[in-house]
Structures are given as structure tokens and as C-alpha cells.
Amino acid sequence: MSNRQAADSVMDAVIASGIHYRDSLPMIASENILSPMVRRACNSDLHGRYAEGLPGKRYYQGCDDFDTIEEIGIASAKRVFDCDFANIQSTSGTNSNMGALKALAKPGDRITAVSTADGGHISHARMGAVGLRGLDLVTYPWDVERMEPDVDAAASLIRDTEPSVALFGQSVFLFPTPMEELADAAHEVGATVMYDGAHVLGLIGGGQFQDPLREGADVMTGSSHKTFPGPQGGFVLSDSTDEKLHRRLNSGIFPGVCSSYHLHHVAGKVVALSEFEEFGNQYASDIVSNAKALGSALSSEGFDVLAEERGFTSSHQVVTRHGEIDSGAGREAAATLESAGIVTNMNMLPGDTKALAPSGLRLGTPELTRVGMGPDDMQDVARFFARALIENEDTNSVKADVAEFKGNFQDVQYCFEPGPAYPGLD
């Protein structure tokens, strides 16, 4: 293949990927789409520029306009998350965690966190940011029924192991973490409480999930592209008034883990913050209503949906079980669904030990909500699941019906200039 053919093939695949998502039901809980204004900011000249430092204190010339952007963004993030400190530079949730852990702990310090098997994120694990910082990880006992840390046992563990950082938050995140008692235990032993809100940041900003910074968290990190509907990036937030902590958190990001911090994405993040201030409460509330409706509709169709007794979910996620532990049934279900035009991800459920052969699926409603679907539409979505997975209908015919259904939901909502959700594909 010539270099030109390689470049053309890449561009063809870029378009094909866009068409795939346009015509399907994108239900990966960590994904979202950009509003037209955010997309314009991300495609701007800022893409090629550099800024290091903070507004007004730069190492490069040419940053005056970007200073305006970052200042507007910091002020907006402080309002959205009702806090005293915001760093909006990090390039992802993982990058935010790396920077925060650099600020909050030294190599060899102890950290407590949710294990990956129970839904914790890889950046909370030895294979990720926790290991990179050389921290000694102890994981919380888990309440499988409630899908949250076992509060009494986790509080005792914190008191016994005396970590420097008590980290909370998960990738499989159905219900708010019971923060107050756990944060009290952590503060008693002098630990800093860190809450990773990567998945639920938009729900928190929209007043729908929990309010970690009021419930004992000293620092909150998160992604800017999951339930918070911006471009890929991250946040580091704190309500502490301790300026030494602010300086440590800022320098954890730059120079800690970033040099350039992707100015085009920061500009998009700032537009997304302004849109969120206007539309975020409604968006967050609609995401959660849709997730609850989806859980209930899937259950009515005969699926084994986790946490039925707690109303299936209080977040943007729904988790389903498709077979025995470690059976790989989740992997098979995800593959069948994709051939029917429904994009999901297999997920380990409590008890599973094989990340590549788990028994469950994790489903999310942020993108379906963003293109205008409501609770009644979740019944149609659940019907497509049942046709593909329970009735074993030919997936090509389900896929054709999914594409027709999705044709009714092609504009991105909850933004200043609603417009095509999947532009540039013709």
C-alpha cells in the first residue's frame, strides 16, 4: 500500500466509523458526542498551539487569547461544581488521577480504593496510575448486593491501614458512594479523601447523583467527555481553601503529567461548561430517568438486570448479567448486539475473574439522551435487545430496524446551537 493509499484508507475508516455510530445505538457508558459549537472550538487553530503554566503566567508568547479562554473555564468549572479550586488542563480522567496522586501522595504511601473486580478503574490499580506512583494499594470490602463499598468494613479497613489517600469512585457506578462515614474514617487517620467522578461528573454537576465535595471529599477528579458532555479531557476540583493544596494540584498536572495540554480540547471544554451551565441540570436529570427506564424495560423483557431491589440504578448506567460467572456470556452478548447495531461493552460482574470472558454488560444512556431519546424510547431500545439476544432474530433485520429508529434521533440537544450529531459523513 502506498503512503497515499494508507492515508486514504484511514480517512475512509474515519467516515465508516462515523456512519457506524450514526446508524446504531451507541450505549457505551463512558462515551458522548460533541455539540456543534464545541466541535468548532476543537477543530480550531488552537489545535497546533502551546501553553504551559497558568493564565497570565506562561512560558510561551501567543497565549493572551487562550488566557481568556482558560480564565472563563476555571470560573465556570468552579460554579458548575460549586468549589474553590478548578484545574481544567488535564487531558483525560486518567491524566487527572495521575496529577492528583502526584500532588497527594509520595512513592511508598498507602492508598485505599475500589478493586477493579468490583468496578474500580485501572488507574486505581497497580497496573495503572496507582502503581505508576509506587503506592501501596489496599482495596475495600465490597457489598455485592448494594454494589458499593461495605461501609462498616471499609471504614474499619481505613482506620486499620491508615492510608495517605482514601480514593473512591468506580467505572461501574450504579449508586452514590456512602461518602460521609467513609470520609470521616479517612480524616480521622489523616488521609486525604479523593473521589474519582470520571463517569458521573455531569450527573454531579447537574445535581443528580451525589455531591462529593460536600460529603467529605477533599479532591474530585473526572473526565470531561462522559456524562459531562465535552471533548476528551479532564478536571481536578477541590473545595478546600488551602492555597498550598491548590498549588500542589496545579503542579501535579503541569509540570507533573502534562506539557502541552491540548488547547483545542480545553477551548471545547470551556464552551461545554457554558452549555452545561445553561442545560446541564435538565440533561443530567434526563440521563438518569432514561437509565432507570432502560433498567426496568430490560427487566420486563426478561433480562437479568442487576440491583432490581434498588431500582436498577441511580446513575447513567445499567448492568445486565448474561450467563454464569466467567462464562464469557457478556462478550458474546456484546458481539451479537453490535451485529444488530447496538454498541455496548462486556463487563466483569462481582465474582467474575476473567476480564476478557466476563458474564455481564455495562450499558449507558448519555448519548441516547443527548440525541433526544426519552423514557418511552427506552422500551423500543429494550425490544431491540430482546429481539437480538432472547428471540435470536437474524441480527441483520434487527440492525435495519435500529438504523430506521435511530434516523429519528440525529440532532445533538442540550446545547446553544442544536445540530447534526454525526456531521461530515456525506
Ligand SMILES: Cc1ncc(COP(=O)(O)O)c(C=O)c1O
Ligand atoms: C472511574 C474512572 N476513572 C478514570 C477513568 C479514565 O478516564 P479517561 O478515559 O478520561 O482517562 C475512567 C474511564 O472510564 C473511569 O471509569
